[in-house]
Amino acid sequence: MSDVSVSERQFSLTLALLHAAHGATKRELFERVAGYQGRPIDAALERQFERDKDDLREQGFVIDVFTPPAEHDNNQESRYRLLDAVVGTPEDLAFSESERTLIDLALRVWRDGGLTEESQLATTKLRAHPQYRAGLAHAVSPTQSAVDRAFQSLKRATERGAVVQFAYLKPGEREATRRTVQPWCVLLFRSRWMLHGFDVDRGETRTFLMRRIVSDVQATKPREPFTVPEGAADAALEDLERIWASATARVRVLPGSDAEVRLARRRDTTVEGDELTLHHADTNLLADELAGYGAEVVVLHPPLLAALVRERLERIRDAHADDQGAV
16 A cells, blocks of 8 residues: 555544544554555554654544453553544634635545545445535635646646656755656645655755645656655655754744734744744744744844745835835
């Protein structure tokens, strides 16, 4: 099952946890989840399982780990389940614009046959249920975003072994550059879609953030098929995790503000009074996020991040200034 994508594997894990009314042991999950099935139970599989659980928790799922009372012996295995409260009812559903985009993207992927038969069956049941059908009808936007379009094209290219070309705009650059890439896998890391593959022109392995792709994706069949390294997706995610663990920033937040509430809930954040230590995998992405809080956040360290946030705020100020320069 090495060809199972990360998003498919995590969705399959969600289904397995959701349907395990009395919880499921780790071994049972390894036998049921697409992407775990048929693999030896070793340290690599254990790490992958832990990463998948962390990603689901970051997306808002509450995974309960418990040990049932021993009936005949004390060697009871821990069991995993999703708490009912995280599912909710259609009347309770309320989605932001970004969440509606993600739901729309997920439904498009499932509709196009991107997941396993088990996942497609679950989606069909979800759509067929009158309560959920009514709830999703209002929640899902019919529009297709640029990230959505890039995702579909890149996903098809990875499945067909096609080389892709696209215009990529890096932070701080005024003009996009044309990139030719052998796409190895599509990744979801910290709620952001990425393409991982081999940059043909630069002769290096690269990871591209889909939101920075500013053109349509063109796919062509290569003269000679390229080989995707075994475990490329897991290796890329491990590299991103290492960057996340080592890259930190310290900020001061306004007590009681939206910034304090949201940033304190970011994964691995350390809180000391009104100062927070944040982890990140991309300085420019963090600068985008912090600039959105305006005066509610002051960057204490590193200086580069403070400069990037200031630059974004100045651009916003200048964009709203009138002809005389007054704001």
